[in-house]
Amino acid sequence: MKKGLVLLLACMMVLLLSACESGEHISLTEDESNAIAQYSAYLIMKYDARKTHKEKLLDEKELKQAYADRAAEEEKNNPTPTPSATPVPEVKRPDTDVKVPDTEQPAEPTPTPEPKPTFDSLSECFDNKFKVSYLKTTIGTSYQSDYEFFSVNAPEGQKLVVTEFSISNDSSQDQTFALKNFAVSFKLVSDRKSYNPKLSLIANDLLLLEKKLTPNENTNGVLLFFIDDGEKAEKLVVTNPDISLDKNFEITINN
Helix, strand or coil: CHHHHHHHHHHHHHHHHHHHHCCCCCCCCHHHHHHHHHHHHHHHHHCCCCCCCCCCCCCHHHHHHHHHHHHHHHHHHCCCCCCCCCCCCCCCCCCCCCCCCCCCCCCCCCCCCCCCCECCCHHHHCCCCCEEEEEEEEEECEECCCCCCCCEECCCCEEEEEEEEEEECCCCCCEEEEHHHCCCEEEEEECCCEECCECCCCCCECCCCEEEECCCCEEEEEEEEEEECCCCEEEEEEECCCCCCCCEEEEECCC
């Protein structure tokens, strides 16, 4: 049977060649020619009783399978390397909670103002023509001097602050003391505001005092201030712009 198939194939090839020589032309594509040649070789080797050809020619189906198996084997032996992702450098965001040291220079401390110059004594406020000294301060609701039979009362809601002074003539001649002859002013300072002295009718009110003093004679004078209840009298400030526009003399009130 095998020999019959080989003879049949040979006869077909002879007929085809004969047809070509007889002038009948059958046009074949390149793929068709390759398929016939492959199949012919396959049949010859398949039915070669002597097995003179050790290699086996494959038919079209087996050839495609062989190609597929070969490709799979190559893929297995030489796997395609998986491309590794290029690491992206981490961008660190600035920490907004970090406090940046203050580069500004610390503020310079406010310089303490120099104390205002003062007169050396209360007498200097009177150009040293009289010796004037502070005696005391009395705080209450009324005041009565040694020269009157009546008293001065503080208005409702206020209290009376009375400051007393000693005036002495230390010169060798008579002198008349009168506050109006000097540009001296007095101001009582409390813990809230300041007050000017009030004019009264008492005989030794310093604002109206005018008295002739013999050498080494002295007299007393007073100043009256009305301040609000609840306030504290702190000091008495004495000035004389005719002698100095900058200086003053301060008397601390202890009460």
